[in-house]
Amino acid sequence: MKIVGVAACTVGIAHTYIAQEKLQNAGKKAGHDIAIETQGTIGTESELTEQQIAEADIVIIAADVKISGRERFDGKRIIEVPTEIAVKSPNKLVEKAVEVVNQQK
Numbered sequence: 001m002k003i004v005g006v007a008a009c010t011v012g013i014a015h016t017y018i019a020q021e022k023l024q025n026a027g028k029k030a031g032h033d034i035a036i037e038t039q040g041t042i043g044t045e046s047e048l049t050e051q052q053i054a055e056a057d058i059v060i061i062a063a064d065v066k067i068s069g070r071e072r073f074d075g076k077r078i079i080e081v082p083t084e085i086a087v088k089s090p091n092k093l094v095e096k097a098v099e100v101v102n103q104q105k
Contacts, residue, residue, distance in 0.1 A: 005060035008039040019086035026090035062086035
């Protein structure tokens with residue numbers, strides 16, 4: 001399964017990058033292709049490509065603030081959670097993403 005997402009916390013420093021790392025590790029551990037963009041105080045990093053978004057089965061938005069470029073995900077299945085969920089329960093979040101995709105097949 002292909003997962004893309006965005007991590008963004010209110011300050012745009014610690015939780016943004018922790019959420020990104022935990023989600024990527026959880027996704028890879030579960031055998032998925034995962035890419036997480038960060039949006040923080042220094043701007044957007046690891047920006048998702050149009051191809052990554054087009055090929056994605058689901059989008060995970062782990063954010064405590066409004067993200068920029070959300071319209072890129074129009075028409076995609078989206079799970080939206082606070083960064084705290086991605087930080088504390090990344091494996092469960094990835095499992096939930098798989099459930100959502102499998103329910104809609």
